[in-house]
Amino acid sequence: MGNVDWQQYPGRDFYDELIAAGGAPRPAAAPLCDMLQSFTPSELNERKLAAEVAIRTMGITFTVYSEGSTIDRAWPFDIVPRIIPASEWRGIEAGLKQRVDALNLFIDDLYHDQKVIKDGILPGEILAQSVNFRPQCRGIDPPHGIWAHICGSDLVRDGDGTVYVLEDNLRVPSGVSYMLENRNVTKRVLPELFQTGRILPVDDYPAQLYDTLASLSPRPGDEPQIVVLTPGIYNSAYYEHAYLAQQMGVELVQGSDLIVDDDDVVYMHTVDGLKRVDVIYRRIDDLFLDPEAFHPDSMLGTPGLMRAWRAGKVALANAPGAGVADDKVVYAFVPKLIRYYLDQEATLPNVPSYLCMFDDDRRYVLDHLDELVVKPANESGGYGMLIGPRATAAERAAFAERIEADPRNYMAQPTLALSTTPTLFDGAPEPRHVDLRPFILSGPETHVTMGGLTRVALVKDSLVVNSSQGGGSKDTWIVDTEED
Structure with a gap:
């Protein structure tokens, strides 16, 4: 096998992030593709092996739950980055800020006057049957009126190149540590390309996260005491909890490390005694x-x-109750919410969606299960969904029964022709489907990561990118081209 020949690259059936339909690299990807073309297959494998060694040395892991046990595995990573030109990214960034601004206004409204329901924008039955609405949060006014301080919105690109928002994650979105570590590993194995200065940095995220959290402190005159609260070492995202605490220089704590006194003040147990937490x-x-x-x-x-949060003695990020906007049925209304709260049209489109709670939509979904992706309203990680074209008749029949039994809990979307990007197998690139999770920080200012976590389906033809189900990840480069 010789060096990479992009003219022979088989990624012609879908929009490819690096290679245009004629086999030529896209302008922002040209330096990378030229460099990859200069490597022999054995040299590419050496770089891939170097990445695997770096991941093991750095201890980058994720946890898989399997048959009652937990297994720590090395983070699955592909060395060929996904590239987006900065000129395109600026529009995506603006659309993400618009979206999270509207979602925060929406959440605040739901826990106060619920004007969005009174004005007929959101059907009341959606809220009435929401599993993530928390009555305990009614009337609370979090700092800056923001409930979702950290949001991860999943983006996909369809066959015609259009970028869609697939879903929003506002409860406890995870993955940002892997975005940062992917960059660290890529700098080790492809250092030559970072000398151009055209790859925009992501390593300011921990400082931005710290500043966002610090802005919430109930004692603004003092240096805030910030902690990361983790469920513990058996949680699938524990690596990330520890990583972010270390990067921000704050304490990683579990629930038993904290205590709330009679004055509703939160303290942390330390070797020097109790220390107030802000x-x-x-x-x-x-x-x-x-x-x-x-x-x-x-x-x-x-x-x-x-009690402490309601009294304003401690700040919680994300705020409890923010997950009411995570609902995949609420997702279908986000363009209307943007229009309602911001008086703007959404600049990032939703994937067309069918809500099974509505009779006409449900009938359409049941008649077209072999064409659609059906998702439960509040699952994550790719669980509990039906990919109609890949499912058996028996699986579709079983899913139809679930929909009929609980229509509010299901929505459906067309099966998108997800974009691909070259991914290394045996020293040669093959197209694999990808999505992208950028992270948006909301405080006094809104920050969007310069790129995000690109997740890749390592199994040929698979559309499932979740690491818990056999997916991997790539570094994401936002690249300034001369045209920018």
């Missing part, structure tokens, strides 16, 4: 956060946290 970046789901307010048998949270 801001908690919590990576625990709402229902386990405070046994006084939610699950009384939760051992993961801290009794009294909701």
Whole structure:
């Protein structure tokens, strides 16, 4: 096998992020493609091996739950980055800011006057049957009116090159540590390309996250005491919790490390005694956060946290209750929410969606299950969904019964022709489908990561990119071209 020949690259059936239909590299990807073409297959494999060694040495892992046990695995990574020109990224960035601004206004409205329902924009039955609406949060006014301080919105590109928002993650979005580590690994194995200065940096995220969290402190005159609250070492995202705490220079704590006193002030146990806590970046789901307010048998949270938050003595990020906007049925209304709250048209489109709670939509979905992707309203990680064209008749029949039994819980979308990008197998690039999760920080200012976590389906023809189901990831380069 010789060096890479992009004219022979088989990625012609879908929009490819690096290679245009004629086999020529896209302008922003040309330096990378030229460099890859200069490598022999054995040289490419050496770089790939170097990345695997770096990942093991750096201890970059993720946790898989399997048959009652937990398994730590090395982070699956492909060395060929995904590239987006900066000129295109500026539009995506503006669209993400617009979207998260509207979502924060929406969440705040739901916990106060619910004008969006009174004005007929969102059907009341959607809220009435929401599993993530928290009545305990009614009337609370978080700092800056922001509920989702950290949001991860998943983007996909269709066959014609259009970028769509696939879903929003506002509860405890994960993956940003892998975005940062992907860049660190790529700098080790492809250092030559970073000397041009055209690849825009992502390493300012921990500082931006710290500043966003610090801005929430109830004691603005003092240096805030910030902690990252983790469920513990057996959580699938524990690596990320520890990584972000270390990068920000703050303490990583579990629920038992915190205590709330009679004055609703939160303290952390330290070797020097109790120390007041101002801001908690919590990576625990709402229902386990405070046994006084939610699950009384939760051992993961801290009794009294909701009291302290309601009293304004501590800040919680993301705010409890923010997940009400995570609902994939609510997702279908986001363009209307943008129009309602911002008086603007959405600049990033949604994927066309059918809501099974509506009779006409449900009939269409049931008649076209072999063409659609059907998703439950509040699952994540790619679980519980039906990819109609890949499913058996028996699987589709079983899913139809679920939809009929609980129509509010299901929505459907066309099967998109997800874009591909070259991915290395045995020293040669093959097209694999990708999505992208940028992260948006909302505080006094809004920041969008320069790129995000590109997830790649390592199995040929698969559309499932989640690492828990056999997917991997790539570094994402936002590249300034001379035209920019």
